[in-house]
Amino acid sequence: MPARMRHVRAIAVVMGCASLALAVGVPAQASSHGKIERAVLPTGDGWASADGSTTGGASAAPEHVYTVSNRAELIAAFQEAGDAPKIVRIDGTVHGNSDAEGTPIGCEAYQQDGYTLEKYLAAYDPAVWGSDAVPSGPLEDARAASAKLQAAAVNVNVPSNTTLVGVGKDATIIGASLQVKNVSNVIIRNISFEDTYDCFPQWDPTDGAQGAWNSEYDNLVVYGSSHVWVDHNTFSDGDRPDAGQPHYFGQIYQQHDGLFDIVRGADLVTVSWNVLKDHDKTMLIGNSDGAGASDRGKLRVTLHHNLFKDVKERAPRVRFGQVDSYNNHFVVTAGSAYGYTYGIGAESKLVAEHNAFTVPKGFDKATILKKWSESSLTAENNYVNGRTTDLVAVHNAGVPTEQLTEGAGWTPTLRTKVSHPLLVPVLVGLKAGAGKVSGR
Numbered sequence: 001m002p003a004r005m006r007h008v009r010a011i012a013v014v015m016g017c018a019s020l021a022l023a024v025g026v027p028a029q030a031s032s033h034g035k036i037e038r039a040v041l042p043t044g045d046g047w048a049s050a051d052g053s054t055t056g057g058a059s060a061a062p063e064h065v066y067t068v069s070n071r072a073e074l075i076a077a078f079q080e081a082g083d084a085p086k087i088v089r090i091d092g093t094v095h096g097n098s099d100a101e102g103t104p105i106g107c108e109a110y111q112q113d114g115y116t117l118e119k120y121l122a123a124y125d126p127a128v129w130g131s132d133a134v135p136s137g138p139l140e141d142a143r144a145a146s147a148k149l150q151a152a153a154v155n156v157n158v159p160s161n162t163t164l165v166g167v168g169k170d171a172t173i174i175g176a177s178l179q180v181k182n183v184s185n186v187i188i189r190n191i192s193f194e195d196t197y198d199c200f201p202q203w204d205p206t207d208g209a210q211g212a213w214n215s216e217y218d219n220l221v222v223y224g225s226s227h228v229w230v231d232h233n234t235f236s237d238g239d240r241p242d243a244g245q246p247h248y249f250g251q252i253y254q255q256h257d258g259l260f261d262i263v264r265g266a267d268l269v270t271v272s273w274n275v276l277k278d279h280d281k282t283m284l285i286g287n288s289d290g291a292g293a294s295d296r297g298k299l300r301v302t303l304h305h306n307l308f309k310d311v312k313e314r315a316p317r318v319r320f321g322q323v324d325s326y327n328n329h330f331v332v333t334a335g336s337a338y339g340y341t342y343g344i345g346a347e348s349k350l351v352a353e354h355n356a357f358t359v360p361k362g363f364d365k366a367t368i369l370k371k372w373s374e375s376s377l378t379a380e381n382n383y384v385n386g387r388t389t390d391l392v393a394v395h396n397a398g399v400p401t402e403q404l405t406e407g408a409g410w411t412p413t414l415r416t417k418v419s420h421p422l423l424v425p426v427l428v429g430l431k432a433g434a435g436k437v438s439g440r
């Protein structure tokens with residue numbers, strides 16, 4: 001058996017808030033009976049607790065508990081158990097771009113048909129190719145073939161009835177895109193997801209006024225799946241931040257897509273106590289304005305007690321879904337790139353309440369909200385730098401050409417006890433992210 005099954009003990013990390021006088025209540029903790037891998041989503045904890053809740057692999061038989069330390073073992077564990085309840089424990093660092101033994105490999109290992117970046121740049125330099133057509137021909141075909149080979153390594157499918165959990169404080173997945181695709185009942189906890197990078201971005205001179213490099217792969221994708229709980233993870237670009245990437249044809253050579261997207265009719269998802277940091281396109285909920293036929297009535301997502309730090313945009317951008325975002329902390333540090341936080345998209349029904357924003361001096365609070373389509377939202381009791389702020393009012397005053405209407409048309413009920421926004425930075429700072437619960 002490629003995956004090693006081990007019996008482990010877990011340490012539950014619980015912070016008491018009774019002494020914090022401003023707290024409305026203490027957020028509920030997962031019911032784990034002393035083991036993080038056997039935890040199930042607490043009753044009433046967001047949309048993933050509706051219509052049957054989310055248990056992942058909590059009921060897994062002993063022979064379906066695996067501990068893995070490389071990509072091959074991870075895939076074998078998923079495939080061996082099929083849709084039976086299973087617990088898969090990440091011990092150490094798993095590299096998505098790796099050989100059969102788990103040793104990391106570079107982009108050159110995927111290159112096909114003579115592709116090199118240097119040849120690609122020479123072939124499609126706007127001075128040579130022009131700016132009116134997307135690249136085509138032998139070098140573009142070679143890029144596409146190389147990208148297909150990398151995709152087979154990077155994309156890892158997670159089956160139904162699975163708990164994927166990190167062991168200890170340093171479980172990490174680097175360069176892999178976890179695909180929770182057309183399945184149900186999945187729990188993902190206590191893992192650092194880093195740098196899911198595309199070796200072969202495509203140049204598109206017709207994308208925008210100046211052209212753009214477009215890449216594939218998110219660290220985590222929930223696609224057409226239901227009952228998914230994503231808790232106490234950290235998402236980032238790791239050692240490959242966008243700020244350090246070169247520019248070609250005047251545009252950043254963008255090797256990252258999103259950090260964590262929820263798309264294509266996904267439904268009943270709770271995202272709690274995660275850290276998402278140092279990234280551009282952070283989170284899409286609903287990927288297309290034209291997907292109404294599949295997305296209406298779905299994309300019900302709860303986001304609570306997450307830290308969004310120095311993310312440029314999409315925290316999240318919402319289409320169609322009933323999204324409840326409460327008790328999150330949004331941090332913008334001086335000098336970091338910033339576009340907006342909440343994107344209000346087609347037929348979205350966003351409720352954003354009791355959140356905290358920490359921003360630098362001179363920050364334009366009108367940019368926290370971004371109107372993409374005609375939709376309404378509820379945004380109440382949010383605090384910016386310790387002061388209550390009417391986000392809709394400041395947006396409408398600052399962006400008079402893009403007026404937003406208040407009132408999402410629904411009232412969330414599936415919440416654990418709500419904390420006062422003044423306490424959110426402390427609570428989230430102490431408890432959010434990987435390594436704050438233990439899989440040992």
